[in-house]
Amino acid sequence: MKQITFFLDFISPYAYLAFKALPQALEGLSYNVRYQPVFLGGVLKARQQLGPAEVPGKREWVYRQSQWLAQAQGVRLDLPSGHPFNPLGLLRLAVASDAQGLPNRYVCETLFRHVWEGGQDASDAQRLQKLTEQLAPARDPNGDEVRDQLKAHTDSAIAQGVFGVPSYAVDGKVLWGLDALPMLRACVAGDPWFVDGHWEQAAALPSGLPARKA
Secondary structure: OEEEEEEEOOOOHHHHHHHHHHHHHOOOOOEEEEEEEOOHHHHHHHOOOOOHHHOOOHHHHHHHHHHHHHHHHOOOOOOOOOOOOOOHHHHHHHHHOOOOOOOOHHHHHHHHHHHHOOOOOOOOHHHHHHHHHHHOOOOOOOOHHHHHHHHHHHHHHHHOOOOOOOEEEEOOEEEEOHHHHHHHHHHHOOOHHHHOOHHHHHHHOOOOOOOOOO
16 A cells, blocks of 8 residues: 655645545555645745745636636635635644644545635634634644644655645655646556656756856
8 A cells, every 4th residue: 555645735726626636536546645734835935936826927827727627627616815825724723633733634625625615715713713613623723732743744845855735745756736646646556667767867867057156
């Protein structure tokens, strides 16, 4: 049985669509998934990258494409009343729901639906309070233990090579994006491509651009 770590942040529509598509994408294979919440803002800062919603033109494209993909996938996706937003409250609630900070699929689905169904304010304090009462986490989402665990999850993801969400780690390899689900299936299924040197070859390819000055 393959162990998959699914790195997610509820702020990402692509993470939501990948979460919904994952069971069908891996149907018939032997695997186990652990869902690891990470703070995408922290990942992007570590990589010195802007988020897609911070780039004019790209921001609008993300919303258009994610809605189109949702329709094609048969998934409901309503844009929240404001985006991007601060997802830390949702991430901490997810972490607080499990002793190891690894929420189960029900918790993740509840939090994704909070953001991507209904078109409401995803960070509204009253809605977040109702969500907390519904999920009844065993730990205080605003406690230091949970905050530290979310940071540790994010730092761990960065150390493994994660640069965005959704990402999936399996057999020491990190795959990124909704469109990587077929590639993830092949990896889990034991496709020889992943052990024939292609993965390492991509990492060894030299850049044809001059090195940036510090």
